[in-house]
Amino acid sequence: MKTHSLITSLKELKGNARGCVYTEPIWGIPYNLYIPYVSLYMLALGLSDKQIGTIVSVSWAFQIFFALLSGVITDKLGRRLTTLIFDIVSWSIPSLISAIAQNYWFFLAQRSSTAFGGSPIIPGRV
Numbered sequence: 001m002k003t004h005s006l007i008t009s010l011k012e013l014k015g016n017a018r019g020c021v022y023t024e025p026i027w028g029i030p031y032n033l034y035i036p037y038v039s040l041y042m043l044a045l046g047l048s049d050k051q052i053g054t055i056v057s058v059s060w061a062f063q064i065f066f067a068l069l070s071g072v073i074t075d076k077l078g079r080r081l082t083t084l085i086f087d088i089v090s091w092s093i094p095s096l097i098s099a100i101a102q103n104y105w106f107f108l109a110q111r112s113s114t115a116f117g118g119s120p121i122i123p124g125r126v
Contacts, residue, residue: 042107051104055111062115090114 013021042052074082090113097110 045102047104047107055104055107058108059111059115062112066116086116089116 010021039052042055047055077085094110094114097106097113101107101110
């Protein structure tokens with residue numbers, strides 16, 4: 001029986017590419033399960049549709065701006081240090097802010113931090 005080309009490709013990966021591809025489901029699946037409910041969480045805490053739209057728009061603007069700087073930042077700091085710093089900024093801090101969020105300003109800070117930290121690592125992430 002012939003092995004599927006996708007399985008063959010996964011087995012042949014080496015080094016960093018292997019680590020990235022094999023660990024993607026660890027954060028990708030949970031993220032895509034909870035992200036549709038974030039706006040409902042915001043609504044439940046009393047934010048209006050306009051405020052939620054503003055938060056998303058500001059986040060996208062920050063992502064575009066910081067994506068332009070991501071190459072320079074990575075060149076200056078190096079790939080590993082950039083990944084360490086911006087993973088903390090874009091995932092740990094926003095998670096803590098989300099846990100204590102009570103109003104519009106908390107969510108704006110959370111999404112801005114996510115956009116700031118995510119751009120140098122994953123420029124195309126929305």
